[in-house]
Amino acid sequence: MSIVLFVGIVEVMTLISVRNLTKSYRIAKKSPGLVGTIKHLVARKTIVIEAVKSLDFQIEQGEIVGFIGPNGAGKTTTLKMLCGLIHPTGGDVLVGGFEPRLRDTEFLHKIALIMGQKQQLIWDLPPIDTLKVNAAVYGLSNSEANRRIKELGDMLQLEEELTRPVRKLSLGERMKAELLASLLHRPSILFLDEPTLGLDLNAQIRVREFLINYNKIYGATILLSSHYMSDITSLCSRVLVIDKGTIYYDGSLEDLTRRLSPYRGVKIKFSKPYLKNEFTGFGQVIEYSEYFAQILIKRSELTSKLYQLLKSFSVIDLEVSDPPIEELIGEFYQEIKTS
Amino acid sequence: MTIKKRISYIFKVTYSLLTSQYALMLEYRAEIALWAISGLLPLIMLSLWLEVEPDKSQLLENTNLYRYFISAFLVRQFTAVWVMVSFEQDHIEGKLSTLLLQPITPFWRYISSHMAEQISRLPFVFVILSIIFIFVPNSLWWPGYQDLLLGFIAIFFAFLVRFLLHWICAMLCFWNERASSIERLLLIPYLFLSGLVAPLDKYPDLVKDIALATPFPYILSFPSMILSRSEVDILNGFLFQLGWIVVLSLLSLFAWKMGVRKYSAMGA
Structure with a gap:
């Protein structure tokens, strides 16, 4: 059964609960050269790889959570365990009240795993044929299937594309048709692994908009893994940072940004020239010309410093920005690596 | 789910899988025509056997050979299995x-794909048989409604036996990615023990007994003998076919259960 917590009068339902989850693989190790090849043939050496080490987290109903980490961090392995594709080596997982590895029929009706560049659509037939098969497999009546195809098709802006062979569709159209095929049974828990991989900017935006709408309309819980930080920033209120099979951060993206970058960049244009030493005391000047300065100011002092800047200088333009999130996350990965 | 709803669900899924796979197979019609032509081995064997026994006094024997190998050609067309490669x-x-994340086991998708391919082969098989009967009118025979019906049931069971055998071997993919090489290994006993290169009656008794203890004669020889109206113990043959279907089904369920546990979702 799902874990239900009562916080005051608000009912919070934990939909995904992961405790002490581990997964290890045994893989063969081969030395190079002919000798290595013969040794590998006669006496094969194997090593144990711990892809996931003792993960603990919970996700509540309706949350959109970003799952980020460098390549080989254990994100996809975790997603595969959460949807029941692979069996954990240890620990407990409950998704929607079910043990995923048992792949109960009711559980399979509740979830969907969507992987960018991996397709379920029948390549030489139009998407509508796959949709009809999926409708039958998930026990939808013809009228209900048609209604859902129309509804999701409208949300995804898919019309005549559904009757063109899949091989004739663009990557963006194909991804949208994949989403439709994966969501026809209206799952309440979505596992997304790089859903915008290889898509152009417009297609990425449309996929993100669709996911936001799907979450709003159906209250779906989404766990999203992506290397595109734009996916994470535009969709996820909470992120899990994983590396080497361990979670290093679980919280809001804002807090993570604040933690990784205690400063904010302020770019100022002036109507008259100023000397560099006039900015002493405001923060670290990282770029300067007579009519322009870029200063790093502590987040906690930002308001007061900006007030003083506007009061003391003849400012014609001012811009406050955070360092690019990709840069911050990259630095965080590096920090984890060296820790 | 009530029994009525369950039956309706099974019917609907079967229908949608078969129709979509049939539509797909029609996209590959040229390839299917080539596959149908490539199944001519029994007819090549027939010409070899006729060369070995050119004695015209053996006409009756020759007529049986014609019927047997033409039936074998027909049986092969509807028992072709490639599940190891596609799996x-x-x-x-x-x-x-x-496929694993959908509420039906992938087994049904693969078997429906094979059955759809068989349906799409029908016109090509009809054309090839017509050509044979035009050029060799003596080989034309009518097995009778009863043998025709029993022959087609035996072909369907033969297909199930062969499919299950290959499906079990396909399960080895869970342990070794390149399990399709076993298909080549299966080809040897299939060629020599199924009655493809010669009717089993022509084999020495010991070899024949060994062959009959394996599933291979029930994949080709048994249905071919019914259709060619050769002397065959029909009840015994059907019992062996059903026996193999039960045994192989149980083994495939076991292999599936063990394999899925081993699955590493490679490439996904």
Whole structure:
């Protein structure tokens, strides 16, 4: 059964609960050269790889959570365990009240795993044929299937594309048709692994908009893994940072940004020239010309410093920005690596 | 789910899988025509056997040979199985993951794909048989409604036996990615023990007994003998076919259960 917590009068339902989850693989190790090849043939050496080490987290109903980490961090392995594709080596997982590895029929009706560049659509037939098969497999009546195809098709802006062979569709159209095929049974828990991989900017935006709408309309819980930080920033209120099979951060993206970058960049244009030493005391000047300065100011002092800047200088333009999130996350990965 | 709803669900899924796979097979019609032509081996064997026994006094024997090998050609057309290759491909490319997350076991998708291919082969097989009967009118025979019906049931069971045998071997993909190489290994006993290169009656008794203890004669020889109206113990043959279907089904369930536990969702 799902874990239900009562916080005051608000009912919070934990939909995904992961405790002490581990997964290890045994893989063969081969030395190079002919000798290595013969040794590998006669006496094969194997090593144990711990892809996931003792993960603990919970996700509540309706949350959109970003799952980020460098390549080989254990994100996809975790997603595969959460949807029941692979069996954990240890620990407990409950998704929607079910043990995923048992792949109960009711559980399979509740979830969907969507992987960018991996397709379920029948390549030489139009998407509508796959949709009809999926409708039958998930026990939808013809009228209900048609209604859902129309509804999701409208949300995804898919019309005549559904009757063109899949091989004739663009990557963006194909991804949208994949989403439709994966969501026809209206799952309440979505596992997304790089859903915008290889898509152009417009297609990425449309996929993100669709996911936001799907979450709003159906209250779906989404766990999203992506290397595109734009996916994470535009969709996820909470992120899990994983590396080497361990979670290093679980919280809001804002807090993570604040933690990784205690400063904010302020770019100022002036109507008259100023000397560099006039900015002493405001923060670290990282770029300067007579009519322009870029200063790093502590987040906690930002308001007061900006007030003083506007009061003391003849400012014609001012811009406050955070360092690019990709840069911050990259630095965080590096920090984890060296820790 | 009530029994009525369950039956309706099974019917609907079967219908949608067969129609979509049939539509797909029609996209590959040229390839299917080539596959149908490539199944001519029994007819090549027939010409070899006729050369070995050119004695015209053996006309009756020759007529039986004609009927047997033409029936074998027909049986082969509807018992073609390639599940090891497609399962291995889906396993390596990660497509199996998507199938595993749907509420029906992938077994039904693969078997429906084979059955749809058989339906799409029908016109090609009809054309090839017509050509044979035009050029060799003596070989034309009518097995009778009863033998025709029993022959087609035996072909369907033969297909199930062969499919299950290959499906079990396909399960080895869970342990070794390149399990389709076993298909080549299966080809040897299939060629020599199924009655493809010669009717089993022509074999020494010991070899024949060994062959009959394996599933291979029930994949080709048994249905071919019914259709060619050769002397055969029909009840015994059907019992052996059903026996093999039960044994192989149980083994495939076991292999599936063990394999899925081992699955690493490679490529997905």
